[in-house]
């Protein structure tokens with residue numbers, strides 16, 4: 001028999017610890033204290049099994065852009081499950097939700113990004129991108145162009161391919177990553193790595209590492225550069241203004257593909273439909289997931305430019321997932337995009353709640369522990385430091401203060417995440433001004449409690 005959903009929390013936690021392995025978790029440590037059991041959610045609020053209400057400052061994992069509890073999305077899923085719960089798009093068949101969603105994405109995506117290849121997650125989509133970029137060059141008669149350049153501390157997913165693209169050394173240390181022909185350059189994190197340079201000088205220096213890498217590897221061997229418009233899981237690293245224009249110049253000069261990983265930045269998070277628009281870049285391929293369905297269904301994909309799609313269309317691309325273009329996921333994504341559009345959510349982030357959150361969030365820089373508060377749209381980061389002037393890190397045990405702060409937030413019923421000694425937020429895009437005030441109050445109180 002199944003355990004009752006209303007069983008005492010300790011019993012749920014014990015059964016969870018006995019049988020459920022959590023991602024990115026030291027499971028033995030978690031088992032000692034027990035995972036918090038989330039039972040339901042509405043708007044920007046989570047409920048747990050102890051009856052607590054928790055303000056979700058992370059939109060789940062950066063994905064619930066529309067907020068929780070939208071019945072229209074549940075209805076769209078139910079309708080589609082009754083009509084056609086599944087059919088594949090492999091062998092000369094298609095279906096209406098995939099047709100509609102692809103056309104809608106072509107409308108929303110900037111420039112000539114008009115062709116969608118589906119996956120069920122960002123990791124899968126980035127695996128697709130590795131093969132797409134290399135196949136593109138092979139089809140163009142340059143099969144030696146295989147190297148994909150990425151950045152240290154980037155996050156592009158957790159599969160072997162996408163984890164290799166990412167620059168998380170802790171991930172590379174486990175399980176045989178990175179795969180060959182992936183090269184990493186440094187990230188544009190001025191706060192931690194900028195030294196005496198101005199942010200502008202540093203942005204240029206970091207962008208020019210791309211040119212150096214291309215020259216060292218040999219331009220005839222480089223296929224693509226991949227990056228998040230604003231690094232998310234690496235700690236919400238907002239690049240200096242000089243960074244992206246210089247990157248764009250370099251990829252153009254060498255004719256390599258630019259892949260913008262929009263898994264977090266897409267669908268309104270930065271105040272535009274896509275982070276590429278906020279950063280003023282023109283990618284050849286975009287990775288999408290998360291906010292595409294606001295997390296209500298697992299769906300991701302790659303959006304290809306006309307030029308890339310035309311080349312790929314000239315061969316049989318031997319790649320795909322059983323759930324590529326899953327009809328229920330497509331139907332839910334369509335409904336999510338409809339709401340984001342018709343309720344003006346993206347505009348609201350750009351013009352109303354975004355500027356409000358920015359002002360309040362930047363106010364946290366007045367806290368003695370906070371060196372820098374940076375935010376773009378609805379994604380922000382606090383760099384914690386013992387010495388604001390020198391931007392010094394904490395002496396020992398990097399990440400401990402961040403961890404404690406995150407624990408204090410959680411105890412105060414606010415979900416914020418820590419990445420080392422950065423505290424980050426990525427709230428649902430529908431968070432109201434009043435809820436933003438609550439988020440800021442709880443963040444300040446939690447910071448107070450950890451120094």
Ligand code: PLP
Nearest residue numbers: 121122123155156157261263264
């Ligand atoms: N790319 C970026 C920028 C991400 O932030 C993530 C997940 O956080 C991924 C890719 C991987 O997506 P998924 O977890 O859906 O596989």
